[in-house]
Amino acid sequence: MAGEPQIIVLGSVTTTEADMPELLEAALAHVRRSRTEPGCLAHGVSRDVEDPLRLVFVERWADRAALDAHFAVPESSAFVEVVGRVATTPPTLELLPIVPRD
Known part of the structure; x- marks a missing residue:
């Protein structure tokens, strides 16, 4: 891989049961739109099973x-x-560069 490394983003947000439908709708719209952006190689959202x-x-x-x-x-x-409006705890966001193996 030449040039700058690819970036993995890991994020999470926790909300209330009452606010989950709004968050899910916004998250799905965000993910689907983001997938169309230049340079987006993958973008997904999942519910935490725990x-x-x-x-x-x-x-x-x-x-x-x-x-x-x-x-x-x-x-x-x-x-x-x-x-920011529906989160019950501070959301997390980590940016992780992909380091190529030699």
Whole structure:
């Protein structure tokens, strides 16, 4: 792999049972839209089997520039607003560069 490394994003958000339908709708719209963005190699959301009020996001981006462009899209900011409103604990977000094996 030449150039900048691909980036894995791991995120999660926990909400209430009452707010889960709104969060699920926003999360699915966000994931489906994100998959169409340049540099998005994978983007998914799943419910945590140990905590059904927690959603887990796994994303893969071609490089940091593609991820930064994703963060700059107005719809991403709108999704972050929904998360901020319905989260019961601070959401998590980790950015992990993929290190090629030699």
